[in-house]
Amino acid sequence: MLVDRIDALPTDEIAGFKVRPGKPLPFGVSHTPNGLNFSIYTSAGTACTLVLFNRGEEQPFAELPFPENYRIGDVFCMVVFGLDYEDLEYGFRIDGPHDPGAGHRFDPSKVLMDPYARLIAGRDVWGETPNWDRLYPYRARVSFDDFDWEGERPLEIPSEDLVIYETHVRAFTQSPTAGVKHPGTYAALVEKIPYLKDLGVNAVELMPIYEFDEFENSRIHPDTGERLYNFWGYSTVGFFAPKAAYAATGRFGMQVDEFKQLVKTFHRAGIEVILDVVFNHTAEGNEHGPTLSFKGLDNKTYYMLTPEGYYFNFSGTGNTLNCNNPIVRNLVLDCLRYWAAEYHIDGFRFDLATILGRDPWGAPLSNPPLLESLAFDPILSSCKLIAEAWDAGGLYQVGTFPAFGRWGEWNGKYRDCLRRYLKGDEAQVGQFAQRVQGSPDLYNPSGRSPATSINFITCHDGFTLADLVSFNHKHNDANGEGNRDGGDDNHSWNCGAEGWTDDPGIKALRQRQMMNAMAMLLTSRGTPMLLMGDEFGRSQHGNNNAYCIDSAISWVDWSLLEGNAALHSFVRALIRFRHQHPALRVNRFDAPGTALFPSCSFHGTHPWSPDWSDQSRQLAWLMATDLPDQGRIDAVYVATNMAHFASWFSLPQLPEGYRWHLCFNTGDATQPFNPEEPPFDDSGILLGDRSVVVLKVMST
Amino acid sequence: MNLTTSTFNGWNAIHVEGQVDSKTVTTLRDYIDSEVNEAIPVALDLTAVPFMSSAGLRTLLTLHRRTQELQVDLALVGLSDSIAETMRVTGFYDFFVIYADLQSLPPRG
Numbered sequence: 047m048l049v050d051r052i053d054a055l056p057t058d059e060i061a062g063f064k065v066r067p068g069k070p071l072p073f074g075v076s077h078t079p080n081g082l083n084f085s086i087y088t089s090a091g092t093a094c095t096l097v098l099f100n101r102g103e104e105q106p107f108a109e110l111p112f113p114e115n116y117r118i119g120d121v122f123c124m125v126v127f128g129l130d131y132e133d134l135e136y137g138f139r140i141d142g143p144h145d146p147g148a149g150h151r152f153d154p155s156k157v158l159m160d161p162y163a164r165l166i167a168g169r170d171v172w173g174e175t176p177n178w179d180r181l182y183p184y185r186a187r188v189s190f191d192d193f194d195w196e197g198e199r200p201l202e203i204p205s206e207d208l209v210i211y212e213t214h215v216r217a218f219t220q221s222p223t224a225g226v227k228h229p230g231t232y233a234a235l236v237e238k239i240p241y242l243k244d245l246g247v248n249a250v251e252l253m254p255i256y257e258f259d260e261f262e263n264s265r266i267h268p269d270t271g272e273r274l275y276n277f278w279g280y281s282t283v284g285f286f287a288p289k290a291a292y293a294a295t296g297r298f299g300m301q302v303d304e305f306k307q308l309v310k311t312f313h314r315a316g317i318e319v320i321l322d323v324v325f326n327h328t329a330e331g332n333e334h335g336p337t338l339s340f341k342g343l344d345n346k347t348y349y350m351l352t353p354e355g356y357y358f359n360f361s362g363t364g365n366t367l368n369c370n371n372p373i374v375r376n377l378v379l380d381c382l383r384y385w386a387a388e389y390h391i392d393g394f395r396f397d398l399a400t401i402l403g404r405d406p407w408g409a410p411l412s413n414p415p416l417l418e419s420l421a422f423d424p425i426l427s428s429c430k431l432i433a434e435a436w437d438a439g440g441l442y443q444v445g446t447f448p449a450f451g452r453w454g455e456w457n458g459k460y461r462d463c464l465r466r467y468l469k470g471d472e473a474q475v476g477q478f479a480q481r482v483q484g485s486p487d488l489y490n491p492s493g494r495s496p497a498t499s500i501n502f503i504t505c506h507d508g509f510t511l512a513d514l515v516s517f518n519h520k521h522n523d524a525n526g527e528g529n530r531d532g533g534d535d536n537h538s539w540n541c542g543a544e545g546w547t548d549d550p551g552i553k554a555l556r557q558r559q560m561m562n563a564m565a566m567l568l569t570s571r572g573t574p575m576l577l578m579g580d581e582f583g584r585s586q587h588g589n590n591n592a593y594c595i596d597s598a599i600s601w602v603d604w605s606l607l608e609g610n611a612a613l614h615s616f617v618r619a620l621i622r623f624r625h626q627h628p629a630l631r632v633n634r635f636d637a638p639g640t641a642l643f644p645s646c647s648f649h650g651t652h653p654w655s656p657d658w659s660d661q662s663r664q665l666a667w668l669m670a671t672d673l674p675d676q677g678r679i680d681a682v683y684v685a686t687n688m689a690h691f692a693s694w695f696s697l698p699q700l701p702e703g704y705r706w707h708l709c710f711n712t713g714d715a716t717q718p719f720n721p722e723e724p725p726f727d728d729s730g731i732l733l734g735d736r737s738v739v740v741l742k743v744m745s746t
Numbered sequence: 747m748n749l750t751t752s753t754f755n756g757w758n759a760i761h762v763e764g765q766v767d768s769k770t771v772t773t774l775r776d777y778i779d780s781e782v783n784e785a786i787p788v789a790l791d792l793t794a795v796p797f798m799s800s801a802g803l804r805t806l807l808t809l810h811r812r813t814q815e816l817q818v819d820l821a822l823v824g825l826s827d828s829i830a831e832t833m834r835v836t837g838f839y840d841f842f843v844i845y846a847d848l849q850s851l852p853p854r855g
Binding site: 192299 | 837
């Protein structure tokens with residue numbers, strides 16, 4: 047039986063609005079019977095005013111100071127009745143000391159955004175020049191959060207079974223060649239799901255989709271006159287809100303529904319959605335940056351400050367979020383729980399994650415409370431947690447990131463080693479063997495598993511795969527920084543000419559090298575990750591740091607799909623092959639293997655005799671596992687020859703009843719993969735120079 | 747917003763004219779509540795609705811759930827292209843049976 051609730055009625059009136067004392071939790075705005083509960087934290091603020099706007103209007107229609115009896119501890123909270131919450135935009139003014147030396151930057155002339163805002167208006171159209179003088183630029187709104195999931199839920203695919211595809215909402219869909227109805231939006235990404243499904247990936251990792259300011263540090267290129275943006279979005283304005291300008295319906299304030307529909311549609315296609323999240327810093331910059339939210343709410347709580355009150359800059363972007371402060375830690379936890387529960391997000395990749403393990407003065411903690419909280423959180427227990435285990439302050443923790451048995455890592459050492467082996471560097475083969483079996487040297491001593499390692503050769507940061515085999519050096523002139531930005535440790539090789547060439551020999555070698563890279567990546571244990579478009583030779587024309595480029599350099603050119611159909615078909619076949627072969631996805635370093643073969647063994651031109659010398663550029667591996675429920679074994683043999691000459695590889699001998707089948711041979715330009723996987727009865731195979739072959743074992 | 751009712755081919759047609767948003771949605775919801783009868787299918791005629799806000803779309807979905815519960819058929823008629831597209835992109839579209847115009851409604855006894 048429904049009964050009337052006492053708290054459905056107001057007790058006071060402020061500025062003409064019926065109100066009553068609110069509840070401190072949850073923070074932000076929440077629906078109550080007949081009203082909205084506003085709750086905001088500030089430890090050093092002395093007074094707070096709720097500021098209410100009609101949608102899009104410059105000046106507020108009401109300002110409601112919180113009475114002293116509406117404060118519980120450090121939280122101001124109030125229920126306001128009779129608001130049109132669809133058209134409402136709300137913010138706060140906080141009064142308090144303005145004493146930067148002591149860490150305080152209160153300024154009641156600013157209207158501040160709720161850090162828990164789930165829907166943010168004000169910047170609904172990508173690239174529309176903002177009015178910099180606006181009293182309230184990023185405007186918190188009230189989200190419905192009542193999406194009908196129709197029983198849909200996160201997929202919970204085991205990490206070792208994932209093939210992750212790193213992509214960017216706008217870059218993936220903005221080009222006219224994308225052929226989508228709403229370029230640059232979540233809706234457009236949904237239109238590309240059939241493509242991704244066909245490719246065979248089962249997780250997308252979306253570069254930042256939290257509300258960010260594409261105009262942050264925006265400038266005009268001195269030579270070209272082109273506007274440069276914060277295109278990638280690694281600078282958060284609001285942690286709880288999807289970026290409005292990425293929504294086809296952003297101008298109607300429906301980005302929450304549009305993004306949930308995206309997740310629902312991906313899940314229906316069997317593809318997980320992982321978010322690249324940026325908790326290491328915010329868009330407020332340093333003392334010269336704008337005051338949008340945290341800086342005016344409680345600067346000293348939210349940011350790591352020097353004793354003089356300046357901003358520590360471990361992120362390389364101006365400020366550093368004070369993640370191991372208990373208040374900030376709870377904000378991060380609340381945020382991720384919200385995305386997991388309300389958006390059904392399957393996992394999170396944490397940008398510059400080592401910052402999350404630093405204490406308020408920047409020192410690395412041995413047992414960081416935030417990382418531990420995330421690892422053991424009941425709501426996040428099925429979510430993938432992936433660390434980019436380094437930061438701009440010089441902390442590099444690949445292999446030593448405090449994992450609590452839960453965290454995976456972007457394996458930067460896998461990337462570097464694979465690149466060096468691919469281009470034929472000396473003294474790589476020993477490390478390469480570690481990398482392809484899931485990097486036990488990094489993860490076994492601490493009891494972690496191969497899927498801890500997110501294996502990748504390329505990601506958004508650095509060369510694309512096509513550029514990795516076409517450029518020795520970065521070519522970042524389009525970024526307007528005189529080619530000084532971007533890394534120089536690319537471990538790339540242009541195969542004989544810098545940039546584009548008509549030389550058929552060089553072109554053929556590049557094609558083979560791209561196939562070699564993909565073949566090694568997709569036959570390694572661990573969790574492979576591909577960069578968008580690498581499967582059809584996407585190029586950024588040698589730009590290895592296109593963070594600021596909103597043009598064809600960054601946008602995926604879908605017309606390449608036709609020209610590079612052979613590469614695309616090859617990668618597609620490799621992904622299918624990986625899904626079909628559990629031997630490649632064994633997630634134990636101490637797996638028993640089979641009666642025929644160990645779980646993972648290494649070979650050279652002669653079986654069981656790998657050449658570990660510094661001069662060796664050849665290695666083969668055989669991965670095997672029992673499939674007891676099918677009464678058979680699964681075994682895959684991969685031979686790699688990164689030397690500049692061909693070599694005969696004798697295959698490991700098979701007992702009676704088994705034979706080899708040839709699946710891939712990058713040295714065979716006319717047929718690099720065999721859909722028929724024909725029986726292969728020779729005792730060995732000639733590997734062409736810089737080639738990879740993949741065979742599988744089947745019973746006769 | 748104007749609201750009228752007619753009978754068309756055995757359907758109870760509710761004609762909406764004007765914008766559906768948080769300011770008008772309560773009127774629409776109350777009107778529909780009073781018009782929905784068990785056993786008579788409902789056609790919500792939106793031919794004269796140029797814009798429907800998030801709150802308006804939510805009312806459509808709650809109406810869909812209520813008519814499902816009552817086992818009454820519900821159809822949307824005459825959606826503008828932009829409303830239809832917003833509904834597609836945000837996932838509302840697939841819940842509904844949609845007809846281009848009243849003439850397309852299948853006759854009901």
